Amino acid sequence: xxxxxxxxxxxxxxxxxxxxxxxxxxxxxxxTRKAVVLEHYPKKKTKQKRKKTKGFTxxxxxxxxxxxxxxxxxxxAIFLPLHELWKQxxxxxxxxxxxxxxxxxxxxxxxxxxxxxxxxxxTKSKCPSYVGITGIILQEFKHVFKIITxxxxxxxxxxxxxxxxxxxDGFISYIYGSxxxxxxSERSAKKFKLKGTIDL
Numbered sequence: 001x002x003x004x005x006x007x008x009x010x011x012x013x014x015x016x017x018x019x020x021x022x023x024x025x026x027x028x029x030x031x032t033r034k035a036v037v038l039e040h041y042p043k044k045k046t047k048q049k050r051k052k053t054k055g056f057t058x059x060x061x062x063x064x065x066x067x068x069x070x071x072x073x074x075x076x077a078i079f080l081p082l083h084e085l086w087k088q089x090x091x092x093x094x095x096x097x098x099x100x101x102x103x104x105x106x107x108x109x110x111x112x113x114x115x116x117x118x119x120x121x122x123t124k125s126k127c128p129s130y131v132g133i134t135g136i137i138l139q140e141f142k143h144v145f146k147i148i149t150x151x152x153x154x155x156x157x158x159x160x161x162x163x164x165x166x167x168x169d170g171f172i173s174y175i176y177g178s179x180x181x182x183x184x185s186e187r188s189a190k191k192f193k194l195k196g197t198i199d200l
Contacts, residue, residue, distance in 0.1 A: 067139060069146075074154045079117070079136045086117030090168055097169045110166070110173050112188045115140055120147065123174070124163035133157060142183050 015022070061067065091097055093113055094106050121134040133155055135147035145164075147155045159177030166173045182190060 069138060069154060074148060075152050076136065076148050076150050079138065079148055082117040083119055083136050086114075087168060089114070089117075097171060099170075101171075103171070106171060107173055112190070114184055114188075115145075115166075116184075118166055120145070120164045120166050120175070122157060122162055123165045126161040130157055130162055140184050142181060 012028075016024075056064065056066070090110070090113060094101065094109050097106065115137050116139070118137050119134065120137055122130045122132065125131050133147065133149065135149040135155065137145050138148050138154070139146040143159055145157050145159065147157055149155060159180050162177040164175040164177060166175060180187075
């Protein structure tokens, strides 16, 4: 019939226009098999690279003195409100520090808690000059605590070979600095294992 010839001619012309690189014999072969697959090449989407926000390097932080406390700010009384906030934070964290609270539960909470604002005392040390230092923790680093004493002196106390005591609402906890050599952010995710004996 005349309609089928027109359809054949249209398809041949369409394929020729759609695939100009294909030879007439190949087009005719496709038509005789009555199976036509048109190739489609979608445009590749270019992924936009996310820009990483660059922070300061350790050298830049030192040069900018970001973590240094100015001498006029090194006063014990200034940081007493911070200590009051810390006490409330620990009470909320430990659900009230009630007398019937399990000591090991409170201890496990304190191991991962933020200690900025806590009042600590060095109770044992391989260096006798550190024993008895008491004050509010202003900064915690991987290896040291920066503590402001009641005498308005900023002390840098290493964690290694020191034992610190921490008292709140009658509950006294001991921090073995040698097992505490972590940044505060790393400590919150660490799983601490119970050990029978702990040395300095």
